[in-house]
Amino acid sequence: MYLSRLTPDTTSHRFRRDHGDLQHMHRTVMSGFPDTEQDKRARSEHAVLWRLDSADRGFALYVQSRTRPDWDHLGDYLDQPAEVQELAPVLDAVQPGRKLAFRLAANPTKRLRYEDQRVSGRAGRRDNRYPIIKPEAQLAWLVNQGDRNGFIIPAGSDARPDVALVPGPRLTGRQTGSPKTNKVSVDPVRFDGHLVVTDAELLTAALAAGIGPAKAYGCGLLTLARARQS
Incomplete structure (x- = not known):
C-alpha cells in the first residue's frame, strides 16, 4: 500500500x-x-x-x-x-490493544425503509440513503463503524469519546455522461481523535477498503499516526 x-x-x-x-x-x-x-x-x-x-x-x-x-x-x-x-510501517503498528491517532473524512448516512420515506415525504426517490446531520448521531455512526472494522473510540479526559467532529460544506459534481439532473452530492464530516485496535485483521482491511460510502469522492480514507501525548 x-x-x-x-x-x-x-x-x-x-x-x-x-x-x-x-x-x-x-x-x-x-x-x-x-x-x-x-x-x-x-x-x-x-x-x-x-x-x-x-x-x-x-x-x-x-x-x-x-x-x-x-x-x-x-x-x-x-x-x-x-x-x-x-504504508508498511503504519500497517505494522496495527496491533490489538494499541492506541493510535486517526483522521477520517467520511460521509455518514442512513437508509430509510419505504414506510419511513413515506412519513418523511421522501417516498418515490430512487436513492434511499440520506445524510446523518446531528453530531451525536454522526458519532454513533462512527462507533458503529468501529464495531464492524476492528476498533473502538476510547474516552477522553472529559469522559466523552476522544474524537472531534468537523462538518464540511456540501460537495457536488456531475457524473460523466449523465444528464444534468444526475448530480453527485456528498455531506462530509471530518473525525479527528484516537482509536484503540480491537481486531488488527479487520482494521487493516478497513484501511485498505475505506469506511462508509462516497469512497470515489473524497470520503472513507482513514489515516493513522502515533497517539498524541496528553
Whole structure:
C-alpha cells in the first residue's frame, strides 16, 4: 500500500476546477494510475482512496492506493513534487490493544425503509440513503463503524469519546455522461481523535477498503499516526 501527499497549486485553473466538482477531482486522482481491463473498476482494482485536507497554505491531497502511482504528468498542478511513501510501517503498528491517532473524512448516512420515506415525504426517490446531520448521531455512526472494522473510540479526559467532529460544506459534481439532473452530492464530516485496535485483521482491511460510502469522492480514507501525548 502507498500513501501520496500532493500539494496543489491553488492558483492552478485545473485545481480550482477540481475543487468545485467532485467528478473532476476523481478523474485527476485516477489519472495517476494505469488503465485496467474494461470489465474492472479502476478505483477498486487499484484500491484508491483520497482526501483533501485544508493546510496552512492551501490544501493537502492525500491519495492511498494498492498500486504505486505516477504523478509526474500533473506538472504545474502541484506546488511542489509529490511525496509517495509505503504504508508498511503504519500497517505494522496495527496491533490489538494499541492506541493510535486517526483522521477520517467520511460521509455518514442512513437508509430509510419505504414506510419511513413515506412519513418523511421522501417516498418515490430512487436513492434511499440520506445524510446523518446531528453530531451525536454522526458519532454513533462512527462507533458503529468501529464495531464492524476492528476498533473502538476510547474516552477522553472529559469522559466523552476522544474524537472531534468537523462538518464540511456540501460537495457536488456531475457524473460523466449523465444528464444534468444526475448530480453527485456528498455531506462530509471530518473525525479527528484516537482509536484503540480491537481486531488488527479487520482494521487493516478497513484501511485498505475505506469506511462508509462516497469512497470515489473524497470520503472513507482513514489515516493513522502515533497517539498524541496528553
